[in-house]
Amino acid sequence: MHIVVAIKHIPSIADELPVRHNNIDFDSVDFVLNEWDEHSIEQAVLIKEAVGGTVTVIGVDVIGELDNALHLALAKGADRAVKIAAEEPGADSHQQAKWLAEAIQNMSPDLILSGVQASNDLDGQLGPLIAAYLDLPYIGGTSAIEVTNGKAMVLKEFPGGIGMRYEIALPFVAGVQAAPKPPRYAPVSKVRQIAQTAKVETIEPGEGESGGLRFLKMAPPVVTGHAEMIQGTAKEIAARIVELLKSRGLL
Amino acid sequence: MAPIEKAVAIEKENVIVDGMDISGPWSRIFEQRTIFDYTPELIEKVASIPGAESFANCYQCAKCVAVCPVDVVGNYGPRKLYRYAQTGMDLSEAPQLWLCTTCANCLRVCPKEVNMVRIMPAVREQAILDGKFVPAELQQAFENTAKYGNPLGQPQRKRDAWTQNAGVPVPILKDLGRPVDVLWYVGSYPSYHPRGIDAACAAARIFNALGIDFAILGKEEKDDADSQRLAGEKGLFEMMAEYNIATFNKYEWKEMVVTGPHELNAFKNVYPRYGFSRPVVHYTTFLVRYLDRLKPLLKHPIHKKVTYHDPCYLGRHNGEYEAPRQLLQAIPGLELVEMPRNRENGFCCGGGGGGMWMDSFTAQHTTMRLSEKRAMEAAATGADILAVACPFEVSRFEDAVKSTGNEHMRVLDILELLDRSMRGDVEI
Ligand code: SF4
Numbered sequence: 001m002h003i004v005v006a007i008k009h010i011p012s013i014a015d016e017l018p019v020r021h022n023n024i025d026f027d028s029v030d031f032v033l034n035e036w037d038e039h040s041i042e043q044a045v046l047i048k049e050a051v052g053g054t055v056t057v058i059g060v061d062v063i064g065e066l067d068n069a070l071h072l073a074l075a076k077g078a079d080r081a082v083k084i085a086a087e088e089p090g091a092d093s094h095q096q097a098k099w100l101a102e103a104i105q106n107m108s109p110d111l112i113l114s115g116v117q118a119s120n121d122l123d124g125q126l127g128p129l130i131a132a133y134l135d136l137p138y139i140g141g142t143s144a145i146e147v148t149n150g151k152a153m154v155l156k157e158f159p160g161g162i163g164m165r166y167e168i169a170l171p172f173v174a175g176v177q178a179a180p181k182p183p184r185y186a187p188v189s190k191v192r193q194i195a196q197t198a199k200v201e202t203i204e205p206g207e208g209e210s211g212g213l214r215f216l217k218m219a220p221p222v223v224t225g226h227a228e229m230i231q232g233t234a235k236e237i238a239a240r241i242v243e244l245l246k247s248r249g250l251l
Numbered sequence: 252m253a254p255i256e257k258a259v260a261i262e263k264e265n266v267i268v269d270g271m272d273i274s275g276p277w278s279r280i281f282e283q284r285t286i287f288d289y290t291p292e293l294i295e296k297v298a299s300i301p302g303a304e305s306f307a308n309c310y311q312c313a314k315c316v317a318v319c320p321v322d323v324v325g326n327y328g329p330r331k332l333y334r335y336a337q338t339g340m341d342l343s344e345a346p347q348l349w350l351c352t353t354c355a356n357c358l359r360v361c362p363k364e365v366n367m368v369r370i371m372p373a374v375r376e377q378a379i380l381d382g383k384f385v386p387a388e389l390q391q392a393f394e395n396t397a398k399y400g401n402p403l404g405q406p407q408r409k410r411d412a413w414t415q416n417a418g419v420p421v422p423i424l425k426d427l428g429r430p431v432d433v434l435w436y437v438g439s440y441p442s443y444h445p446r447g448i449d450a451a452c453a454a455a456r457i458f459n460a461l462g463i464d465f466a467i468l469g470k471e472e473k474d475d476a477d478s479q480r481l482a483g484e485k486g487l488f489e490m491m492a493e494y495n496i497a498t499f500n501k502y503e504w505k506e507m508v509v510t511g512p513h514e515l516n517a518f519k520n521v522y523p524r525y526g527f528s529r530p531v532v533h534y535t536t537f538l539v540r541y542l543d544r545l546k547p548l549l550k551h552p553i554h555k556k557v558t559y560h561d562p563c564y565l566g567r568h569n570g571e572y573e574a575p576r577q578l579l580q581a582i583p584g585l586e587l588v589e590m591p592r593n594r595e596n597g598f599c600c601g602g603g604g605g606g607m608w609m610d611s612f613t614a615q616h617t618t619m620r621l622s623e624k625r626a627m628e629a630a631a632t633g634a635d636i637l638a639v640a641c642p643f644e645v646s647r648f649e650d651a652v653k654s655t656g657n658e659h660m661r662v663l664d665i666l667e668l669l670d671r672s673m674r675g676d677v678e679i
């Protein structure tokens with residue numbers, strides 16, 4: 001059983017997103033592991049713990065700092081870490097999917113997991129594109145995957161609290177919405193130990209453009225209105241609310 | 252205060268549980284046991300962890316249990332842990348592993364120097380590395396510290412946003428571009444927690460009024476991570492310490508003043524092991540030096556009865572008991588009353604050693620929060636105000652006065668009291 005987890009290193013939205021020209025100013029933001037990838041790593045490790053096998057984590061190293069995320073994945077139970085040294089912070093999901101698919105092709109995986117989406121594009125394309133390149137089936141929005149005898153039972157979430165169970169033959173690609181358990185915590189002591197000893201394999205990105213989006217313009221959203229904070233004593237506040245309701249013709 | 256209820260033992264004439272006859276008085280001995288029926292295995296397992304060796308020193312005198320705050324709200328203390336281990340408890344997997352606040356009161360009285368302040372972090376670290384149970388809230392605090400630089404999970408870029416509310420200039424070292432006398436390390440809770448911000452603003456106004464040449468690190472400041480270390484995440488602590496030491500050493504300053512006792516403990520007692528040894532003082536120790544200049548500024552009397560809670564990490568861990576009291580007594584009109592447990596025997600608020608981030612977990616294993624017990628003690632003195640000197644405490648005690656029906660008692664940092672006496676324009 002070989003599970004490959006495709007991860008993404010994306011700009012952190014914990015801080016303000018500075019814009020330069022038609023994209024994010026990549027030099028002045030921190031990059032972090034996509035939060036859905038924490039779930040796909042957890043899902044992979046859970047399967048490995050249940051049925052054995054190996055977990056390979058692979059990602060495009062867009063700014064040359066992917067090692068931290070890979071060490072974290074190793075600390076959580078992945079066995080092998082691979083980075084595609086592209087150093088192209090603007091590479092979108094389409095481009096990354098192409099590079100990833102080319103690399104994964106040679107790994108003969110039984111199962112490929114990706115986070116169902118990432119906060120830097122939210123189009124959820126990475127998994128489906130990898131599946132398309134590799135000519136494999138794709139299922140997104142999974143909340144539990146169990147593997148038995150060459151098959152997987154997959155729980156997929158739909159809006160409105162509906163879940164559906166699928167039986168799928170391996171290999172296939174899944175977009176993980178959530179692992180069945182919250183992602184485990186990797187102690188920093190362990191991550192630091194691994195950082196000193198682990199070997200991260202590096203491969204070069206393939207040639208050739210992918211399809212995808214072209215950025216024309218990027219700008220922070222314009223603030224159009226804001227809430228009025230009503231202050232004062234309870235009486236004053238109540239009076240102001242009545243006044244407002246009246247002025248809108250609601251009273 | 253509610254009357255103390257005594258537990259009533261269940262005594263039934265005829266009880267059979269799982270086929271075992273347990274009828275009769277509760278203290279009935281089913282079978283004689285000799286001490287040799289127990290193995291020291293689980294005690295040795297703890298004591299074999301580097302740092303936790305002193306666990307095996309215990310000779311069961313029980314002095315520690317009498318002073319352990321957790322025993323007041325539960326069943327705890329080094330002696331009991333030792334005994335539990337002797338009778339089959341694996342500390343690394345037991346909930347007891349997370350209940351100690353590293354308050355050091357047991358160490359103060361233990362004739363055998365059984366040191367929970369070292370034992371707990373060591374065993375917790377081992378448990379974390381072995382993938383054993385870790386309370387979820389604590390894990391969240393670890394993750395937040397690793398990801399955002401503070402246990403609250405607030406963005407780094409907002410670390411200095413509080414300065415806008417201070418009403419006085421709060422210079423930032425990076426922008427200042429010159430050496431300063433005092434580097435004021437603000438701390439995570441004073442930077443982000445609404446009630447912590449109140450104390451930070453008060454401190455800024457006091458420093459300004461005293462004409463102190465100070466600056467802060469602003470967005471470059473990150474959590475000291477000492478409580479995370481005591482909760483078992485040594486790697487996280489080391490990562491933060493490396494960053495902080497490099498940041499502190501980027502600038503020229505003569506002395507560091509910290510708002511919190513945990514930061515004092517980190518920078519003064521632990522960072523030296525990582526190569527940092529520059530002077531660090533708590534704000535109470537610092538301000539007391541300026542008492543002559545401060546007194547004339549304290550123009551507005553505060554006619555209130557005030558009791559002071561000694562933070563474990565300022566008092567027992569760092570020996571500062573008098574400076575906070577001197578500052579309080581400098582405020583005209585203020586009457587300082589003591590709680591029965593004070594100074595060396597101060598009662599822990601429950602926030603130390605990671606307890607700050609384990610309240611829901613500890614609630615499952617204790618009868619009440621330590622902060623609630625302490626708030627009741629404070630209220631029993633008849634005090635109008637519970638004064639504190641640790642940024643963990645304001646929020647802990649404010650919750651506790653509410654949940655114990657003591658809302659009439661205000662919880663204020665000494666900084667806030669000094670500031671109010673200085674300005675006089677705020678109601679207490
Ligand atoms: S005071 Fe020390 S020796 Fe005595 S019971 Fe407690 S831990 Fe053991």
Ligand code: SF4
Pocket residue numbers: 318319320321322327328329350351352353354355356357358367368
């Ligand atoms: S350090 Fe404090 S909480 Fe921990 S066992 Fe000792 S007295 Fe109890």
